[in-house]
Amino acid sequence: MTGDPENPEREAVAAFLDDTVARLRDWLAIPSVGVDPAHRADMDASARLLADTLRADGWPDVRVWDEGPALPAVYACLPAADPDAPTVLVYAHHDVQPAGPLDRWDHPPFAGTLVGDELFGRGASDDKGQVAMHLLGVRAHLAAIGARQPAVTIKLLVEGEEETGSPNLGRLVDDHAADLAADLVVFSDTPVYAREAPTVCTGQRGVYAAEVTFVGGQSDVHSGRAGGSVPNPVTGLARLVAALHDDRGRVRIEGFYDDVVEPTAAERADYAALPFDDDTWLANSGGARGLAGEEGWSTLERVWVRPTAEVNGFHGGYTGAGVMTIVPARASVKLSFRLVPDQRPEHVAEALRRFVAAHTPAGLHAEVVDVGDGVPPYAVDVAHPAVKALHEAMETAFDQPVRFSRTGGSGPAAVLRARLGVPVVYLGATLPDDRIHAPNERVVVSQLGRGAEAAAHLWRLLAERLP
């Protein structure tokens, strides 16, 4: 990756890579677990460290936004020399998931442990690694063009609430509309399809989550006393969950599929051309024993372009050791729905309420509580010139043909699209087997280098290509 006179971006990336890893290790040592109020000070420290690093790199305008209830976000701007150059806003996040079961980590989750080409730690891939990738990309871009200012104005928004559903991002964007104004958003919180098959991501699913509770009596009752004579809320809720899908794996909530845009033949062909191996997919899916899902769609289609209804948790009655022969008083289920364009969380919320009302047995009281506001789905317009520039930048950086893919996860791309009124494209270089949200999260350092090089190429290309 060094000494290529045709590719000065690559040369510069190689020169700065060790330093980038050293900085990232320090950052991973800060447990910026956004979901846990006990880590509020760590969120502040994480934001400060990023801000200090940006200033050290010469970004002239760096700010930590921590107004109101929101966890701190970092904003920065590095203006182009040409005042007429286009402006790009990079979106990423510095909050991380909880570490989860410590005994299943081979390295400390909050240390940043380098083993060969892998850097282990919570947030290494999701998403501090991709922020580090961008800082490296900007340094490489400046080095490659031999200037102190980039070819496009680069703005950075690294929020602190992505893992909790970005509840304040819309307000944050509205409050800082002038600072964040841009011609394009580059969204960096997605992986490539695979190490051997780098891709440009063109969409994320949305999500809507709710908790449904069935209440029977005011208290549990001895099943010898009443068992068989009063409704059991756990049984009732199990029947509701069982009714969520038909035998072909389709969601049976009326109206659920009304707004679903089916993938084009070209997209389906693109996905079918990607290397796919059942066993690898299962291994990367928590060691699942077999595939399942909606009939008529491939695994990748099920995860990328089809919506789902998933039970994330179910609780009711006595769940300790042994037996307690009761009819429980209540049961709750946490449901989440992955959504695809053009489904809307608020429509699914209404449809779920109708479904619950229709499936509440006599003698039980039902409650449906939304968990967060939901995240709308988003898909890129692949005909946009920025997507072509991005595709070219990726092919140059990865030295091979690059296809299109999507990701089954969710992110606030639709929020940024709606609030800022400009296209959003995805630039990511992490891997699907980085174990994000799981023990032993890692990032592959050479992938970060490739991604940084792609970003460096992109800034150069966008200066020519963006209208």
Next chain:
Amino acid sequence: MTGDPENPEREAVAAFLDDTVARLRDWLAIPSVGVDPAHRADMDASARLLADTLRADGWPDVRVWDEGPALPAVYACLPAADPDAPTVLVYAHHDVQPAGPLDRWDHPPFAGTLVGDELFGRGASDDKGQVAMHLLGVRAHLAAIGARQPAVTIKLLVEGEEETGSPNLGRLVDDHAADLAADLVVFSDTPVYAREAPTVCTGQRGVYAAEVTFVGGQSDVHSGRAGGSVPNPVTGLARLVAALHDDRGRVRIEGFYDDVVEPTAAERADYAALPFDDDTWLANSGGARGLAGEEGWSTLERVWVRPTAEVNGFHGGYTGAGVMTIVPARASVKLSFRLVPDQRPEHVAEALRRFVAAHTPAGLHAEVVDVGDGVPPYAVDVAHPAVKALHEAMETAFDQPVRFSRTGGSGPAAVLRARLGVPVVYLGATLPDDRIHAPNERVVVSQLGRGAEAAAHLWRLLAERLP
């Protein structure tokens, strides 16, 4: 209740009732919570106090059995003067349920608080109160016949493991077969139907409990990563639970009803003649909002003579605050089945395993674990002369017609029947709204007096009636 020259048993009960309450209060102060190993010393103290009381009452043979792993049981024998008189074994228990939420008790659970005719405390009704009732009954019997030895040989077995399913009772009975030999067992751990409708209980349901676990992957997986492509064990288990009953409330496990003995027309008429009020039933069933159950049967029939499949608890995935968008790796459900004659726990265990195998979706692994050995159901032969004597004793003591009833709970009557080879009848005087297993358990003192009088009559009658 005093000064009736026609009913010397009643006069004697009245004379000893205050002393009986005073002794019971001391006994209720000992928290003999059998299920909690921290209360092991209290179990011993409880057994010792009972043994000392029996000795003070002149029982010549009193022993505490605490061999092996079993919690201590108390055995006592008071021989009849006539060596050819029949022998009766009274069964009861001195272990009690945990107190549960202390803030929902109006009186200390382990003090024995007398308020008018009610004595509050854990175990007041279930089952120390009915043991105290028998000691009072024996004193009244001896006073009424003016003798120091009873008309029948009375043996007492007060075990310490009823609330944990009597796991060692069978072994205990076998080990002490000669001591426990009797012509009849009087089982005292059931209530009458109602204060205004005293009854003779003629049966208890059995119970079989199991835990069913579905395992998908080795770990939870992010639902954005895999949601829609791998089986969800919570959904699978919910579908199994939903399949347990048809839309008419019948259990759909093949063979489940094979051995069920349907009640006779006379039994159904007897149950239909009992006073019944939906609102009172619901209030006594944890404040349930409505009745439910198997079509074609009344509420009392559903609880007394029909078997059930009940979910006692269900757990899978994330059940904390907020949302965690995962496909869970596993889900577990605790099931218990109330059984009626002639169902057998081991047959239901086999049928459940076949049902689970038939309802395990592809890609999930199923485990079924029995919780305990189960308790067989039991029903009395109402034509037996002891039942007629008992019925007469109850009508005399309660001054009104006495019907037959059953109870939906479970107890080791079938174990005693099988091991000792003699009939078991039920003599109980507590009330269904005594809140056993719940906060504010109480016993109505005058009911204990009526029950003691019934026992005193019974001992006299059995001497004449038993073959």
